[in-house]
Amino acid sequence: MIDSQLEKTLHAISEFFDRYKVGYEGNKGYRKTTDLFKFRHAVIDLMEEGYLDREKTIFWDLGCGDGRVNVFISYLVKYSIGTEIEPLIFEEYEVRKKELENTLKRHLLQLPPDNIYLFQGDSLSEAIERQVFKHTGCSFCDVDLFYTYITLHDVFAEKIIRDAKKGAKYLVYGFSKILPSYHGMKLVNPNVGIQNIMALYEKM
Numbered sequence: 001m002i003d004s005q006l007e008k009t010l011h012a013i014s015e016f017f018d019r020y021k022v023g024y025e026g027n028k029g030y031r032k033t034t035d036l037f038k039f040r041h042a043v044i045d046l047m048e049e050g051y052l053d054r055e056k057t058i059f060w061d062l063g064c065g066d067g068r069v070n071v072f073i074s075y076l077v078k079y080s081i082g083t084e085i086e087p088l089i090f091e092e093y094e095v096r097k098k099e100l101e102n103t104l105k106r107h108l109l110q111l112p113p114d115n116i117y118l119f120q121g122d123s124l125s126e127a128i129e130r131q132v133f134k135h136t137g138c139s140f141c142d143v144d145l146f147y148t149y150i151t152l153h154d155v156f157a158e159k160i161i162r163d164a165k166k167g168a169k170y171l172v173y174g175f176s177k178i179l180p181s182y183h184g185m186k187l188v189n190p191n192v193g194i195q196n197i198m199a200l201y202e203k204m
Contacts, residue, residue, distance in 0.1 A: 006075060009109040010040060016100050017068040034069050034149065034173055041193030042171065043076065051145060051169055052076045058138050062123040062148040062156045067093040069147060071112050079136055080116045083123040090120040124159055141165045150174030157182040160203055170201040
C-alpha cells in the first residue's frame with residue numbers, strides 16, 4: 001500500500017507535471033503526455049494485483065517523453081527505465097526533474113529514488129537495448145511491465161510478443177471504447193484504474 005507521506009509526494013508530482021500536460025486521447029498528434037492523476041489510479045490497481053514490487057519489478061516506458069511516468073513510478077519499482085526517440089523532448093527531463101526536486105524539498109516530501117534510467121533513442125533498436133543493459137544489467141526479456149501511449153502501441157506490442165518474457169505485462173494509455181487485440185497477448189484488464197483510458201495486456 002501507499003503510505004500517507006508517499007501519497008502526498010505522488011500527488012505533488014502529479015500536480016507539478018499537470019502544468020506541462022499536452023495532447024489528447026487517440027493516436028494522432030506530434031506529442032501527448034500521460035495524465036498522472038489518472039495514472040495514479042492505474043498504479044493502485046497494479047499494486048493490488050501484485051504487479052508492482054519495489055524489490056523486484058522492472059518497468060520500461062517505451063516512449064518516456066520528459067520522464068514523468070518514470071519519475072512517478074520510480075517509488076514503486078526496482079528499476080524505472082525509459083526511452084525517448086525525440087531528442088528535444090528528452091532534453092526536458094533533467095530540467096523538469098530539477099524543478100520537481102526543488103518543489104518536493106520545499107514541501108519536505110520524498111525525492112525520487114536513484115533507480116531512474118532514461119535513454120534517448122529508438123526503443124526498437126538493439127543499440128538502446130545495449131545501453132540499457134550496460135547501465136542497469138537489465139535485458140528486454142527481464143522487464144516485468146512495459147508502458148506506452150497509444151501512438152505506437154501496435155509496433156511495441158509486436159516487439160514485446162517477439163522479445164519479452166512470457167507473462168510480461170503491457171500497459172497502454174490512450175484508449176477510449178475500442179480495444180485492440182494482439183496475437184500473442186491476452187487482455188488482462190480492459191479498464192485499469194477505472195479511468196476509461198488504460199488497458200493491461202499480458203504476453204502469453
